[in-house]
Amino acid sequence: LAKTTQPISMDSYEGQEVNITCSHNNIATNDYITWYQQFPSQGPRFIIQGYKTKVTNEVASLFIPADRKSSTLSLPRVSLSDTAVYYCLVGASSNDYKLSFGAGTTVTVRA
Amino acid sequence: NAGVTQTPKFQVLKTGQSMTLQCAQDMNHEYMSWYRQDPGMGLRLIHYSVGAGITDQGEVPNGYNVSRSTTEDFPLRLLSAAPSQTSVYFCASSYSTSAGGAYEQYFGPGTRLTVT
Numbered sequence: 001l002a003k004t005t006q007p008i009s010m011d012s013y014e015g016q017e018v019n020i021t022c023s024h025n026n027i028a029t030n031d032y033i034t035w036y037q038q039f040p041s042q043g044p045r046f047i048i049q050g051y052k053t054k055v056t057n058e059v060a061s062l063f064i065p066a067d068r069k070s071s072t073l074s075l076p077r078v079s080l081s082d083t084a085v086y087y088c089l090v091g092a093s094s095n096d097y098k099l100s101f102g103a104g105t106t107v108t109v110r111a
Numbered sequence: 112n113a114g115v116t117q118t119p120k121f122q123v124l125k126t127g128q129s130m131t132l133q134c135a136q137d138m139n140h141e142y143m144s145w146y147r148q149d150p151g152m153g154l155r156l157i158h159y160s161v162g163a164g165i166t167d168q169g170e171v172p173n174g175y176n177v178s179r180s181t182t183e184d185f186p187l188r189l190l191s192a193a194p195s196q197t198s199v200y201f202c203a204s205s206y207s208t209s210a211g212g213a214y215e216q217y218f219g220p221g222t223r224l225t226v227t
Contacts, residue, residue: 043220
């Protein structure tokens, strides 16, 4: 598994855009990048997954530069309900099922 | 669809007792897994299964057994509970028919286990 590094915590205010960068210098050619969100007392929830360039869905955008050694999860116009822990995972499902969640990034949104 | 269900939601055990945490999914997912999450920590993989009859160890398998007799069910057995196994246990499932598929996992609500 490629090791990932992300900030431990980030603070923001309602209405702002939050960008969380994950470093994964040892990413392999067939690895995908996946982000999860976890609220207190709940299981993680899949947010977005990408391989290269940019992926966007109704929740977030994922930006992946050409060298794929990092990725940035962008949460547009956050609200108080976006306060959660966000995890970045890197790996390839086809031959690597040992998924590993690091400590994640705790995002706190204030009014 | 009920998604991924886990029972019980809460459990208190005494040291040395055994028990089974239940996990079921109704999405016909091939891949299922068990994680534990200690306070303030990320999730650590205990065991996983890529299909009925196939299981393998994750990062922290000691003290736990699993079996996968059906696609739907993936129970986790604690053989002899220890205080170090106090944690929140999450079960997850996903389809895994394409690259990247196993990473879109659906998690259950968790079982909060305390061992005294």
